[in-house]
Amino acid sequence: MIKRSFLGLVKPALRYNLAPDSVQELPVPNKVILLLKVSENGGRPSTLKVGDAVKTGQRLSASPDSVEYVISSVTGTISAMAPYVGTLGQRYTAITIDARGQDEWDDSFNKTPTLDTCMKFFEYAPGSPSFKGFADPEKSIRTIVISGMDQDLLLTANQYVVQSQAADIKAGADALKQMAGVDRILITVPENLVQQANTTGAEVKVVRATYPNSLPHMIMKDLLGQVVSAGDTLEDAGVVFVSAEAVAALGAAFRTGQLPVTKVVTVVGKDGRTTNVRARLGTPLKDVLQACNVTVNDRDRLILGGPMRGAATYSEDLPVEPSTDGVVVQDDVGSAQVTDYPCINCGECIRICPVRIPVNMLVRFLEARLYEDAAAMYDLHCCIECGLCSYVCVSRIPVFQYIMLGKYELSLIKTAEAE
Amino acid sequence: MSSEKNVAVPHDLFPWKPAQEMGRGPEKKLVVAHAPYWHDGSKIATKNYNIMIAALPAVLMGISQYGAPALGVIAFAMACAMIWELVMNLAMGKPFSIGDGSAAVTGLLLGMLMPATAPWWVIALGTFIAIVVGKQIFGGIGFNPLNPPMLALAMLVISFKGVFDFNEALRHYDLGFVMTYPLADLKAFGPGVIGKFSLGDLFMGKQAGAVGSTFGLGLVVGGLYLILRGYMRWEISLSFLAGVFITAWLFNMADSAKYAGPMFHLFAGYTLIAAFFLVPEDSSSPVNFIPMLIFGACAGLMTVLIRNIGMYVDGVPFSILLMNLANPLLDRIRPKAIGKVVKNA
Numbered sequence: 169m170i171k172r173s174f175l176g177l178v179k180p181a182l183r184y185n186l187a188p189d190s191v192q193e194l195p196v197p198n199k200v201i202l203l204l205k206v207s208e209n210g211g212r213p214s215t216l217k218v219g220d221a222v223k224t225g226q227r228l229s230a231s232p233d234s235v236e237y238v239i240s241s242v243t244g245t246i247s248a249m250a251p252y253v254g255t256l257g258q259r260y261t262a263i264t265i266d267a268r269g270q271d272e273w274d275d276s277f278n279k280t281p282t283l284d285t286c287m288k289f290f291e292y293a294p295g296s297p298s299f300k301g302f303a304d305p306e307k308s309i310r311t312i313v314i315s316g317m318d319q320d321l322l323l324t325a326n327q328y329v330v331q332s333q334a335a336d337i338k339a340g341a342d343a344l345k346q347m348a349g350v351d352r353i354l355i356t357v358p359e360n361l362v363q364q365a366n367t368t369g370a371e372v373k374v375v376r377a378t379y380p381n382s383l384p385h386m387i388m389k390d391l392l393g394q395v396v397s398a399g400d401t402l403e404d405a406g407v408v409f410v411s412a413e414a415v416a417a418l419g420a421a422f423r424t425g426q427l428p429v430t431k432v433v434t435v436v437g438k439d440g441r442t443t444n445v446r447a448r449l450g451t452p453l454k455d456v457l458q459a460c461n462v463t464v465n466d467r468d469r470l471i472l473g474g475p476m477r478g479a480a481t482y483s484e485d486l487p488v489e490p491s492t493d494g495v496v497v498q499d500d501v502g503s504a505q506v507t508d509y510p511c512i513n514c515g516e517c518i519r520i521c522p523v524r525i526p527v528n529m530l531v532r533f534l535e536a537r538l539y540e541d542a543a544a545m546y547d548l549h550c551c552i553e554c555g556l557c558s559y560v561c562v563s564r565i566p567v568f569q570y571i572m573l574g575k576y577e578l579s580l581i582k583t584a585e586a587e
Numbered sequence: 588m589s590s591e592k593n594v595a596v597p598h599d600l601f602p603w604k605p606a607q608e609m610g611r612g613p614e615k616k617l618v619v620a621h622a623p624y625w626h627d628g629s630k631i632a633t634k635n636y637n638i639m640i641a642a643l644p645a646v647l648m649g650i651s652q653y654g655a656p657a658l659g660v661i662a663f664a665m666a667c668a669m670i671w672e673l674v675m676n677l678a679m680g681k682p683f684s685i686g687d688g689s690a691a692v693t694g695l696l697l698g699m700l701m702p703a704t705a706p707w708w709v710i711a712l713g714t715f716i717a718i719v720v721g722k723q724i725f726g727g728i729g730f731n732p733l734n735p736p737m738l739a740l741a742m743l744v745i746s747f748k749g750v751f752d753f754n755e756a757l758r759h760y761d762l763g764f765v766m767t768y769p770l771a772d773l774k775a776f777g778p779g780v781i782g783k784f785s786l787g788d789l790f791m792g793k794q795a796g797a798v799g800s801t802f803g804l805g806l807v808v809g810g811l812y813l814i815l816r817g818y819m820r821w822e823i824s825l826s827f828l829a830g831v832f833i834t835a836w837l838f839n840m841a842d843s844a845k846y847a848g849p850m851f852h853l854f855a856g857y858t859l860i861a862a863f864f865l866v867p868e869d870s871s872s873p874v875n876f877i878p879m880l881i882f883g884a885c886a887g888l889m890t891v892l893i894r895n896i897g898m899y900v901d902g903v904p905f906s907i908l909l910m911n912l913a914n915p916l917l918d919r920i921r922p923k924a925i926g927k928v929v930k931n932a
Contacts, residue, residue, distance in 0.1 A: 169625045169626070169628075170625065170627070171627055171628040172627040172628055172629050172817075174816070175815050175816065175817070176629070176815075176816045176817020176818065177814060177815050177816070177817045177821070178817075180627055321625075385926070389925065395925055395926055396926055397926055397927075397928045398924070398926045398927055398928055399928070464615060464617070465615065466615055466616050466617075467616065467617070467618050468615075468617055468618065469617060469618050469619075469620065469624060470617050471622075471624055473622075475622075475623060475624045475625045476622060476623040476624075476625065477622050477623070478622055478624065479622065480617070480618070480619045480620050480621075480622075480624065481617070481619065482617050482619050483614065483617070484615065484617075496624065498624055500618065503618070503620075503624060504620075504623065504624055504625055504626035505626075506620070509631065509687075509728070509729070510726070510727070510728065510729035510730060511729050512631065512728055512729040512869045512870055513729060513869045513870045513872075513874060514634075514869045514874075515820065515869075515874030515875075516629075516817075518874045518875065522925075523924055523925040523926060524921075524922045524923070524924050524925055525924050526875070526918075526921050526924075528874055529918075547924035547926075547927050549926075550924040550925060550926040550927050552926075555622050555623035556623075558622075558623050558626070559623050559625055559626055559627055560627050560629065561626075561629075562629045562630060562631055562634060563631060563729070564626065564630065566621055568621060568622060568623060569621035569622075572621065
């Protein structure tokens with residue numbers, strides 16, 4: 169954890185980890201757990217049942233016409249199916265597959281690079297790319313940004329991919345450009361990966377190595393010169409962000425004909441030591457941690473993602489998902505604790521906010537649950553979710569949590585009004 | 588609110604676990620909290636203890652000059668402030684907050700503004716005003732619209748003129764320098780008589796006055812320490828000093844026979860302690876850049892206005908309180924958030 173510097177007048181510099189560790193390949197786990205999203209009207213899966221044999225790379229969906237699917241990362245049999253509810257209430261079906269040694273590859277994936285293929289097979293690829301923006305007639309996507317720099321501190325999964333799989337990124341970028349019909353494709357990398365990035369054929373942009381410069385909104389503002397309006401998505405602004413790992417997976421899949429079934433994960437132990445591993449999607453976190461010699465005890469925190477934007481989870485039995493770039497284990501001693509002290513108006517958050525939100529006022533409104541006022545008067549929707557306000561808060565107010573809660577409550581109101 | 592609660596995980600939340608793994612003893616209980624999982628380690632107590640450390644040079648100078656009575660004033664003010672805070676915590680059924688050092692700092696600063704001869708009941712009353720009226724009835728730390736020590740000082744100065752008449756209060760002391768209060772002399776006799784105070788003496792603490800507010804060098808060193816450590820906002824301190832300097836200079840330019848020079852106003856009275864310890868108080872001052880400058884500069888301007896043409900000897904408490912009232916309005920001047928869409932523009 170990076171502490172406040174002695175000269176507190178200077179803004180704290182949170183530097184990204186720019187030295188990707190080499191990747192340790194994990195063996196195929198005994199079982200994988202795949203979290204299949206339950207679509208709006210979805211009931212129990214009709215096409216899947218316990219006891220079904222599945223092959224590696226097989227597309228599993230709840231019903232033939234469902235848009236939600238997962239790709240089996242092992243060959244074996246489905247041993248359990250159960251409902252699972254995510255952090256913000258998203259409903260999933262957790263499909264447990266017992267692996268059976270050798271991989272047998274499913275052959276339904278054909279190598280024609282079209283948008284349909286991508287939407288049908290690659291939304292469960294590592295980095296969980298979304299291709300819906302390209303297919304949406306209301307959005308005109310003109311630019312694709314390949315994130316070769318990891319968004320959160322300590323993580324290096326995407327940087328590792330840029331470093332070692334530049335050829336795959338090139339293939340993937342070419343395929344993407346062709347099927348999406350965009351004018352411009354960029355790759356954002358830290359200074360030390362420019363050489364590798366130059367071989368990918370995409371326009372190279374260098375990201376400064378301090379947090380939060382690699383967050384999509386900051387890249388839009390600093391490197392594309394385009395500010396995303398509050399409340400708009402990146403797609404609304406005509407830009408789709410895809411992680412380098414997803415692009416490389418795409419390129420590799422069109423080359424080999426095998427769908428991506430592994431994910432590079434940066435594991436951070438309690439001592440801050442980082443290890444990169446390549447695991448099958450759906451590998452239980454327990455197996456990953458064990459392979460890295462990281463033990464988790466009572467009252468520890470197990471964080472999916474990085475230290476600034478990750479999500480602490482409650483069980484080692486949860487699987488590695490396509491979006492899991494990192495797993496951080498944090499000891500109870502020394503982990504950030506929040507308090508219910510009020511804001512003392514010191515202004516630290518104002519000085520550090522990258523988008524100049526009046527956080528001191530915003531947090532007062534959010535504490536009072538005046539979410540609509542917070543959005544209307546104090547720029548709640550401008551927040552790019554970097555978490556720096558909580559990081560510097562002298563009163564240790566969970567500012568970031570209040571902001572996310574406010575956004576969530578407002579989204580509920582919006583959905584309710586739409587119905 | 589608390590993140591420290593354990594999250595108990597019953598087994599049936601994991602129905603996908605094979606039966607043989609069930610009942611193998613309790614699950615590990617992990618702590619779930621919202622991001623970020625890092626914090627820069629700052630806390631209110633550290634900040635307040637640093638303010639106390641920064642105030643030490645000036646306080647020690649006061650104690651060395653006035654001896655045990657000065658120590659008594661400081662110690663009694665801090666103790667009283669903490670007791671009032673504790674009493675209010677108990678009365679309002681709130682968790683004890685004296686550990687954060689905020690009450691101690693308020694008491695310390697109020698003590699520093701008092702003469703060494705202040706009677707005990709003035710200190711007890713002053714800390715009551717600062718802590719109870721100034722802060723706790725608004726909801727405690729962070730909610731006070733006015734600077735607590737300033738509010739207390741203003742009320743005391745108005746109510747007990749004799750106690751704060753430094754010439755009268757310090758008449759039994761002879762510390763080897765001019766023992767009249769510079770600002771009182773200025774008010775009574777005009778700038779003609781202030782020639783007896785050399786600027787060097789004023790800055791080095793060789794002036795009569797309150798326990799902790801006469802040693803300019805100590806206050807500046809402490810203030811710079813706080814600014815560099817990021818505990819006080821340099822924008823407010825500097826603009827306050829600039830406001831005092833420029834206003835005094837303009838007055839002096841206009842009529843030097845009637846108004847004292849700017850350096851005298853900087854080094855005399857409560858100016859330096861206000862600049863570094865009182866004006867930038869967190870809760871009652873703005874946080875955006877331009878409002879901070881306006882706030883400080885206007886407080887400086889008001890200070891000199893009151894000193895030069897007002898009726899009080901020192902304008903510091905009143906100017907700060909006035910600007911405190913303007914704070915919510917001032918802080919509406921803020922930069923446009925990036926991405927903000929202005930409708931009907």
